[in-house]
Amino acid sequence: MELKDKLLMLRKEKNLSQQQLADQLNVSRQSISKWELGESQPDISNIVLLSEIFHVSTDYLLKDEYEEEVKKDNHLTSIMIVATCIIIGGLLFGHVTWKENQEALWLLLGMLIQLIGIAVFEYFVLKSKSERMQDLFISINIWFIPLLPIQYFVEYTKTFSLILSKVNFLFQGSIGGIFYMYFPLIISLSISLIVFLLFRVKKTN
Numbered sequence: 339m340e341l342k343d344k345l346l347m348l349r350k351e352k353n354l355s356q357q358q359l360a361d362q363l364n365v366s367r368q369s370i371s372k373w374e375l376g377e378s379q380p381d382i383s384n385i386v387l388l389s390e391i392f393h394v395s396t397d398y399l400l401k402d403e404y405e406e407e408v409k410k411d412n413h414l415t416s417i418m419i420v421a422t423c424i425i426i427g428g429l430l431f432g433h434v435t436w437k438e439n440q441e442a443l444w445l446l447l448g449m450l451i452q453l454i455g456i457a458v459f460e461y462f463v464l465k466s467k468s469e470r471m472q473d474l475f476i477s478i479n480i481w482f483i484p485l486l487p488i489q490y491f492v493e494y495t496k497t498f499s500l501i502l503s504k505v506n507f508l509f510q511g512s513i514g515g516i517f518y519m520y521f522p523l524i525i526s527l528s529i530s531l532i533v534f535l536l537f538r539v540k541k542t543n
Contacts, residue, residue, distance in 0.1 A: 341373075342376040345399075348388075348392040349374075352391070352392065363380075385399055411471070414462060414463060417463075418459055421455045421456065422475075422479060424458065425456065427455075429485060431448050432489075445493075446490070456483075480530050481534075483530075484526040484529050488525050488526040492525075
């Protein structure tokens with residue numbers, strides 16, 4: 339039984355109107371109505387007062403809610419693991435097949451697989467409205483998603499060729515050759531780091 343159902347049941351057992359209960363808690367009648375409809379929940383101080391008014395424990399009021407949250411988090415965690423595996427699978431598929439065939443199609447197919455992974459997770463997380471799991475998903479997968487688009491940009495766009503012609507002196511010598519070999523990875527990780535830091539700064543503000 340959810341908290342909203344318990345509150346409604348206990349209030350009726352006490353023969354209290356919503357207004358009478360609201361007066362005892364020093365809140366508005368609309369607050370009681372929203373609690374009983376599940377549109378909002380009482381804060382911890384009101385939970386304590388409710389337990390005293392109805393002569394029940396706070397555990398009785400909160401336990402089922404907590405267990406439901408745990409079940410929901412466990413479900414979303416499983417979905418997130420599956421979605422992340424799809425995203426990583428898309429990354430490996432796109433990179434390995436592109437290395438073998440050197441055709442843009444394989445990078446695009448890898449990106450499509452990654453988009454499927456993102457869509458799978460977003461479908462479930464939007465239904466559950468869990469911002470915490472959304473944040474965790476973004477924090478993890480921001481490191482896997484940019485590589486294939488960056489690789490495509492490096493290999494198949496005239497814009498990158500133009501940039502490369504301007505900074506070609508950076509890739510001279512053995513160190514420059516190694517730098518050029520891992521250039522897409524360096525760009526990808528740099529972008530991931532910037533997005534990750536911006537995301538964290540935004541969440542802390």
